[in-house]
Amino acid sequence: MDKNEHIQSGILELYVAGALSDKENEQVYQLIQDHPEILNEIKEIEKTISVLTASVAPKETDTSFKNILIKLVQDRERPSKVIPIQKPKNNWVTYTGWAASILIGSTLLFNIINNNTLNDQLAEEKQQFEEQLDKANSSLAENEKLLTVIRDKDIVTIPLAGQNVSPESYAKVYWNKNSKTIYLDVKGLPDPPEGKVYQVWSLKLNPLTPTSLGTIDGFLADANKIFNIDNPNDSQAFGITLEPAGGSESPTMDQLYTLGAV
Amino acid sequence: MQLEELVVQFKNKNVKAFESLYEMYNDSVSGVIFNIVRDKELAQEVTQDVFIKAWNNADTYSAKKGRFFTWIINIARNAAIDKTRSKNFKNNSKNLDANIFVDILETHDSLDNSTDAIGIKNFVGKLKDTCKKLIELLYFKGFTQKEASENLEIPLGTVKTRNRNCLNELRVMLK
Numbered sequence: 253m254d255k256n257e258h259i260q261s262g263i264l265e266l267y268v269a270g271a272l273s274d275k276e277n278e279q280v281y282q283l284i285q286d287h288p289e290i291l292n293e294i295k296e297i298e299k300t301i302s303v304l305t306a307s308v309a310p311k312e313t314d315t316s317f318k319n320i321l322i323k324l325v326q327d328r329e330r331p332s333k334v335i336p337i338q339k340p341k342n343n344w345v346t347y348t349g350w351a352a353s354i355l356i357g358s359t360l361l362f363n364i365i366n367n368n369t370l371n372d373q374l375a376e377e378k379q380q381f382e383e384q385l386d387k388a389n390s391s392l393a394e395n396e397k398l399l400t401v402i403r404d405k406d407i408v409t410i411p412l413a414g415q416n417v418s419p420e421s422y423a424k425v426y427w428n429k430n431s432k433t434i435y436l437d438v439k440g441l442p443d444p445p446e447g448k449v450y451q452v453w454s455l456k457l458n459p460l461t462p463t464s465l466g467t468i469d470g471f472l473a474d475a476n477k478i479f480n481i482d483n484p485n486d487s488q489a490f491g492i493t494l495e496p497a498g499g500s501e502s503p504t505m506d507q508l509y510t511l512g513a514v
Numbered sequence: 515m516q517l518e519e520l521v522v523q524f525k526n527k528n529v530k531a532f533e534s535l536y537e538m539y540n541d542s543v544s545g546v547i548f549n550i551v552r553d554k555e556l557a558q559e560v561t562q563d564v565f566i567k568a569w570n571n572a573d574t575y576s577a578k579k580g581r582f583f584t585w586i587i588n589i590a591r592n593a594a595i596d597k598t599r600s601k602n603f604k605n606n607s608k609n610l611d612a613n614i615f616v617d618i619l620e621t622h623d624s625l626d627n628s629t630d631a632i633g634i635k636n637f638v639g640k641l642k643d644t645c646k647k648l649i650e651l652l653y654f655k656g657f658t659q660k661e662a663s664e665n666l667e668i669p670l671g672t673v674k675t676r677n678r679n680c681l682n683e684l685r686v687m688l689k
Contacts, residue, residue, distance in 0.1 A: 260678070261678075263674060265681050266652070267580065270587070272659065281577070296685065297681065297685075298583050300685050300688060302583060303634070305541075305587070305654070306542045306544075306545050307634040308545035310544065310557055314558075315541075317533045317536050319562055320536060320566060323566055324566060327566065458533070459529055
């Protein structure tokens with residue numbers, strides 16, 4: 253067969269469909285090597301099929317490549333599957349027995365103590381209210397300052413979503429590219445365990461390069477959990493990991509708490 | 515960069531090449547998947563999985579076995595079919611098997627009035643029913659020549675020639 257006969261036969265259309273046997277695929281591959289016209293014909297067929305299949309794609313979906321990169325990063329931090337150890341079956345009779353006696357005991361105790369402490373409690377609550385009011389007044393000024401920051405037109409808001417190690421966690425970055433600073437809201441992170449500290453990372457996705465923005469040392473002490481950090485980087489994403497006190501050179505990916513792309 | 519070069523770079527785990535190939539084929543992959551699962555969110559999820567799978571298995575692709583396009587579309591079909599077989603899959607459309615890609619073109623939102631979309635809809639509408647069915651089986655469902663011949667009860671050779679004629683009509687119209 254000459255090359256035009258091959259083209260006319262319809263075998264190239266089936267080649268693009270992947271509907272041929274391995275042997276036939278090899279034959280076509282050989283034809284491509286020998287005749288550039290065959291390759292051109294295949295490219296034309298491929299173009300037609302690719303336009304046709306693309307026309308069926310759902311509209312108005314977020315198809316940016318960023319989503320793929322984020323999934324790849326997440327896959328990397330995903331630990332290999334662990335089979336959970338079976339919990340020993342509890343003897344419910346023993347447990348309910350214990351529960352009942354604890355309940356009765358504590359109710360009695362509560363009634364005795366209750367009267368004595370009621371007065372103390374009232375005084376204490378009053379004290380607490382006063383303190384709270386005082387705090388509210390001073391934080392009002394602070395909140396107003398934060399609000400102006402958040403409302404600034406130059407601010408980009410980036411939500412950071414909880415990752416495998418802590419799906420419930422969340423955080424938010426308010427990034428002012430002009431002043432090269434970020435406000436980091438980490439109210440949605442659990443208190444770090446002792447000896448550990450959260451570390452903030454600016455990420456470039458392609459290729460994945462993390463740059464440390466520092467550790468959040470005052471996490472426990474800070475009431476509103478909003479931190480102002482310098483960020484001179486051209487960040488594509490932000491992430492927060494839990495690291496040993498003092499921070500790490502590079503992020504510990506299996507301790508990635510939150511992640512979000514710009 | 516030429517496609518061949520992109521594919522080589524992709525096999526060498528070059529993210530830029532991966533991105534270019536993604537931009538080229540993302541819509542086709544997602545179209546094939548959507549035609550099988552018929553659910554927008556699910557189609558998006560499976561599409562992402564397919565590209566990640568392709569990236570992770572890039573070294574298994576060989577130009578000797580076929581086109582890159584053919585390879586990735588094949589991964590897409592298999593992933594979508596797997597999804598419809600998983601126990602979590604809710605079969606919203608009662609006769610999923612009777613649906614063909616043409617239905618999607620016909621029901622695509624009128625919001626999308628780009629000339630391209632209208633054009634393709636018209637062109638495909640003009641194809642004979644036998645052509646629509648054949649294209650569905652070969653390109654959207656991944657039937658082999660033999661399977662298509664059995665399904666449509668036509669001789670093996672007819673699959674080849676008829677399919678070429680159908681695509682030629684489309685090619686002329688799309689030009």
